[in-house]
Amino acid sequence: MSSTPLPAGLLDRAALAVGPGTAPAVAEELAALTGRPVLGYDAEGRITGAEGGAPDAPLVLVGATLPPALRGDPRVRWFHSVNAGVDALLDGGWPAGVLLTRTVGRMGERIGQYALAWVLADCQGVPGHLARTAARAWRREPSELAGGQTALVYGTGHIGTAVASALGAAGLHTVGVGRAEHAPDGPFDERITAGEDGPWLGRARFVVDALPLTDATRDFFADARLSALRGATFLNVGRGATVSLPALGRALAAGHVRGAVLDVLTDEPPAPGHPVWELPRTTLTSHSAGITAGTDITADFRACWEALRAGQAPELAVRVGRGY
Incomplete structure (x- = not known):
């Protein structure tokens, strides 16, 4: 990809929500990076903590799974996976127009x-x-x-x-x-x-x-x-x-x-x-060879965020058609 997959100015208006199980330290780091409060979303796809917020704002999500209710939500524009493997996310297709990035870290x-x-x-x-x-x-x-x-x-x-x-x-x-x-x-x-x-x-x-x-x-x-x-x-x-x-x-x-x-x-x-x-x-060895650390998530999200703010495509963007 050579051009940004998100419209200019979208991140200025976007709300940020993290998925179930996100460590508080990760949420705090994301809030500091983006300069906005971090909301949450649950396993049913409900956005939590949005009282008084902008319900129609574009959504940037950070998590391990994307619930079905959010897969069809037109507000979702970017999903950052906390994992490197994305095959489970792509199983059954990926919503058109939604940027998918992933965490590789160390x-x-x-x-x-x-x-x-x-x-x-x-x-x-x-x-x-x-x-x-x-x-x-x-x-x-x-x-x-x-x-x-x-x-x-x-x-x-x-x-x-x-x-x-x-x-x-x-x-x-x-x-x-x-x-x-x-x-x-x-x-x-x-x-x-x-x-x-x-x-x-x-x-x-x-x-x-x-x-x-x-x-x-x-x-x-x-x-x-x-x-x-x-x-x-x-x-x-x-x-x-x-x-x-x-x-x-x-x-x-x-x-x-x-x-x-x-x-x-x-x-x-x-x-x-x-x-x-x-x-x-x-x-x-119980899927323990490369367990993702919180610092991996925040560092890679930061890299993607800064690339998008600069009008560039993130290096960690997933090529959905290829599967990784």
Whole structure:
């Protein structure tokens, strides 16, 4: 986008409302930034705290969800998501004429650190050491050097780039798998498209899924790709539905996948009887790799606000047709 998606002067007239669960410190920071009181909206889409306000004013909303009642409200002109992933918001379509921006903050750093931690833990044999300690067993085991190993990183946007930067700092050879139009710069040692990953699957020691969820990436990691691996460790820090869990189970059973670390699942939290709990050599980390901090929300909203005030399109604007 090269032009502002909001009319000039709209922000001067707009009312600001935050969604359920917004931390008071975040609301206070937004009030200070925008120079106006912060209203609220509830799960039913009712605007709260607007006594004496301008009921017909344009609405700027900050939250995790957009209730159905507000999806059809013509006053809503801008929604800033407190999350990086927006697939749930886009499910069923997005209201025409409503700007959607998202929060990224320092999530890339957090997820990059997470990926590096699990890669190093795998190379150092940490799971085995923990199991032997619990069994009161003493056995020396050699470690594996991370440097020189190949890591396929699927997704070359903000998160995938941060993962590659962290892994590259430890000496891994990073191959970014992304869209052809993405610029070839950044920390990746090599860049390929999804259609070119075949020769790499059997050579990768680590595979990191940092994909957004779109129609093209749903069940992206299914039998065809997972069965082509040759003992790789698989990490998912993207979206749960990009991985077929039955296919992952088959790949683990066959040894194509050495082990899996899953931060995200399609069904969260999984029920006690969910098959994911039975996957061998698999660790679940409860969608905690890149938890958004309040400072992430306020910093990214500020960047979007200032861009719009300057007549520019925010860098964090979502391309609705693409899905992220």
